[in-house]
Amino acid sequence: MSFLNKKMTWTNAEFIPFKLCIASIYLIAGAYFSNFVQHYYIPLFVLFVISVIWTLYLWVRKMNRSNQDN
Numbered sequence: 001m002s003f004l005n006k007k008m009t010w011t012n013a014e015f016i017p018f019k020l021c022i023a024s025i026y027l028i029a030g031a032y033f034s035n036f037v038q039h040y041y042i043p044l045f046v047l048f049v050i051s052v053i054w055t056l057y058l059w060v061r062k063m064n065r066s067n068q069d070n
Contacts (some may be wrong), residue, residue: 008062017058021051 024047031037031044 008066010062014058014062017051017054021048021055024048024051 024044027037027044028041028048031041
C-alpha cells in the first residue's frame with residue numbers, strides 16, 4: 001500500500017472533480033434532513049458517482065506518470 005504514502009502536487013483545475021465529489025455527497029447527506037433537497041437526490045447521486053470516477057481516474061493517471069518518471 002505504498003500508493004498512500006506518495007506525495008503529489010495538484011493544480012486547482014485537477015481539484016474540480018474532487019470538490020464536486022465532496023460537495024455532492026454533502027448535499028446527498030442533506031437530502032435526508034431536508035425535503036427541499038430531497039427532490040434532487042438522484043441527480044446529486046449521479047453527480048457524485050461521476051465525480052468519484054473522474055477523480056480516481058485523474059489520481060491513477062497522475063500516479064502512473066510519477067512512476068514512469070522514477
